[in-house]
Amino acid sequence: MAADGSAFSDAPVSKETLDRAVTNAHAALGKRQQADGHWVYELEADATIPAEYVLLEHYLDRIDDALEQKIGNYLRRIQSKDHGGWPLYHNGKFDLSASVKAYFALKAVGDDINAPHMRRAREAILDHGGAERTNVFTRCQLALFGDAPWRATPVMPVELMLLPRKAFFSVWNMSYWSRTVVAPLLVLAALKPIAINPRQIHVRELFVTPPEVVKDWIRGPYRSVWGRVFKGLDTVLRPVLPFIPTQTHDKAIKAAVDFIEPRLNGEDGLGAIYPAMANVVMMYRALGVPDEDPRAVTAWKAVQKLLVIKDDEAYCQPCVSPIWDTGLSGHAMLEAASGPNGVAPEETLTELRKASAWLRDKQILDVKGDWAINKPDLAPGGWAFQYGNDYYPDVDDTAVVGMLLHRESDPANAEALERARQWIIGMQSTNGGWGAFDIDNNKDLLNHIPFADHGALLDPPTADVTARCISFLAQLGHVEDQAVIDRAIEYLRKDQEEDGSWFGRWGTNYIYGTWSVLCAFNAAGISHDDPAVVKAVEWLRSVQGADGGWGEGCESYEGGAHGTYGESLPSQTAWATLGLMAAGRRDDPAVAKGMAWLAEQQDENGEWHEDPYNAVGFPKVFYLRYHGYKQFFPLMALARYRNLESSNTRRVAFGF
Incomplete structure (x- = not known):
């Protein structure tokens, strides 16, 4: 049933309904913007x-x-x-x-x-x-x-x-x-x-x-024989400490x-x-x-x-998420106000320049954080996740903010973009991927010590963060960055699951990871007919719900099925349809059904609702519910669908 109690329809969403949904969601998200230009939702x-x-x-x-x-x-x-x-x-x-x-x-x-x-x-x-x-x-x-x-x-x-x-x-x-x-x-x-x-x-x-x-x-369960070895070491060290x-x-x-x-x-x-x-x-x-x-x-x-x-x-809250919320809200607002190829009217750019100015002021330019222990010669240039966290800028946030500043096309963003570009390149790990905060933070044996029973002592490269970095660098379009992008794409190819999906380390879960990678492949110019893309598309189609939406539970981090849940969710339906559109499937019936589901689920205030958690801090241990996801991602998806209808190329012109 739709939010108003009516039955779902298999008919594609009409242009009038689509325009109304985008307009209402754009207005609702705009009302959430703070006076100084930023957005922040509960976490x-x-x-x-x-x-x-x-x-x-x-x-x-x-x-x-x-x-x-x-x-x-x-x-x-x-x-x-x-x-x-x-x-x-x-x-x-x-x-x-x-x-x-x-x-x-x-x-x-x-x-x-x-x-x-x-x-x-x-x-x-x-x-x-x-x-x-x-x-x-x-x-x-x-x-x-x-x-x-x-x-x-x-x-x-x-x-x-x-x-x-x-x-x-x-x-x-x-x-x-x-x-x-x-x-x-x-x-x-x-x-x-x-x-x-x-x-x-x-x-x-x-x-x-x-x-x-x-x-x-301390008696397990142990992840490997190393767990028992470290338990033995714990036993040996305990009587030594007083000396x-x-x-x-x-x-x-x-x-x-x-x-x-x-x-x-x-x-x-x-x-x-x-x-x-x-x-x-x-x-x-x-x-x-x-x-x-x-x-x-x-x-x-x-x-x-x-x-x-x-x-x-x-x-x-475990922390706050203003940089992340502002970057993603800005992308959604731009998408909603843009025509083909992402060109937004001047009045929208004027509104978002407040957000960009706020973001530029938050860029970390003078503090070499803990990441510098492995990269002492790299100049800082990233953004944190929170209002202030200068020692710990976030690679994912930096890529998202960088793509927004680049899309906005304000010349005032040029220096910030170049500093971010250099920092992102410098943060690439040796296997071609990116972690969230550190470089080559992958000594997996540490996750087997008794203290690490949560299994999340490390910050190794992941598909979703790597995808965002590729998208950012590809969107900027510097020819000299191609080798960096190629190494990252090779990392993602090796990381693809057998069923065609990608694991979503920081969002729930395989739908999130797959959407992220398909956006990156699109931005990097990978053919929509590439076998990895086709396999991912078929997987997304296979997990669509009968009502036209998508959902995935946190159980998928605990051995549950990939990409499934008891109900469809606005955020995950948005990710799935954005991924399919990035793969060139804007006209796929699955996308049309997803758009109809999103439009039907929107309330009279232009907003969406979802109670299930949509992200993860540490798989199997600590999960998150971003209250903003249910708003800015559906808006982004509906607006992208509308904009691609009138696009000559039917290809997303940017990396996100």
Whole structure:
């Protein structure tokens, strides 16, 4: 059924309906633009981050009861009615670690443990092995509250901060997010502080075995034989740690602090991601830094700026996404106002120049971030994901913003584009692909250490990020960049799945990856009849829903089928149709049905709605819901479909 309750039709969407859908969506997205020119939408994760925020307030004894009640409302609403616990994404299966944290937070905000929702959650947790079987980060949280001993966590001595870059266990071999989370966590593990916890909230009832008598906290499952080897190393190192000289220990703590403080980012926080920022707040308290110290004040403000507070609910975001949202919204706005070959009227360009000016001001030109450890001679020129994160520009964001500035054709963008181009080229890994933040960050054995039970300690090249870089460089059209593009295309050819799709590391999932690569191939001039393109097109056709839309669940990251879900979704229908149009299939009946589905799903305000999660932080561990995806991607797809109708070439003239 359509959004208004009417039946779906197999008839192609009419020109009038198409124009109306584009016009209304363009107006709706325009209303979301901030006064200074940028866009930012909510970025939602699972119960974990809001629960951790509540526990952070109790750790510090900085309890805001009114706020915590709103977070409690949010946690109760997203509790599963099926299994009684908390999933990692909409309608997902039970997750033990998220459920333990959510239960702990609800108990902290005052929920009676004998209330029906708490009893159901507790029974589910115990049925799944209890709190002793939670992941490493949850056991660290329990240790901070004295609910588990510190021996429940893997050996991660703060002395790791002293290791040189070439050492296998060096933090420089970890991804940016791991590095920023680990540095303050190592200090906490070294000092072993205990939360103030003024109301003495504990969760011993969540343990199957009393925590003081649990003998083996680290027992897999292991990803390979290396997991067992590293478990053995953990066992050997544990009794050695007390004999590390105090002088070395203190030097390592100082090295951690010296790493952290230049990267504190003001009120954007360390790494501009919640776990790192919260760890810094707790680290300063453990080090005896007064709450009134400017460093502690700023660190606490950074965490609080991630809160989304509504009338009845509140939650904490894992980070914010203004650069990403602005780049993608700008592309959609330009597409909606453009005619054939992407030429937009002057009034639209005038509106978007505010966004471009805002973006140019956010380009990182003076800070050599952690990426420079592998590329010391490369000049900075990228954009971060968040408002401010100068040490950690994002390759994906840089490519998206670069393509927008190039499409806008303002001469004022020339210098920014050239700096971005040079930085993107310099960030290419040796296998031809691009990671999100680092170069050749691919020491896979690190994902087998006990600490890395989340399996996401690294930032290797991926198909979606690589595709965006190809699109950017191809759109710019510098002949001398062809060798860089060719190496990247070869990487993508090798990375194609047997069924014709590509894995989507940062968006859900194979539909996202396949759309990204088809856009890149189109921008790079790969024939629409190329076998890899044809195979991808056939795969996209094969996973289209009977209603004309596409959908894919986060289950596809966990062994589920590629490209399928119980319902069609606006964002994924947009990706699929954009991919097909990039492959020269604008007139394919599958695209026409997708356009009709999108038009029928649009509400009277020109917007779309979807509850399922549409992106991923760490597959199998941490998923995301970008609230903007359901708006700017459908607009982009509908406008592209309309524009290609009147195009002489029927080929997208740019890389995105």
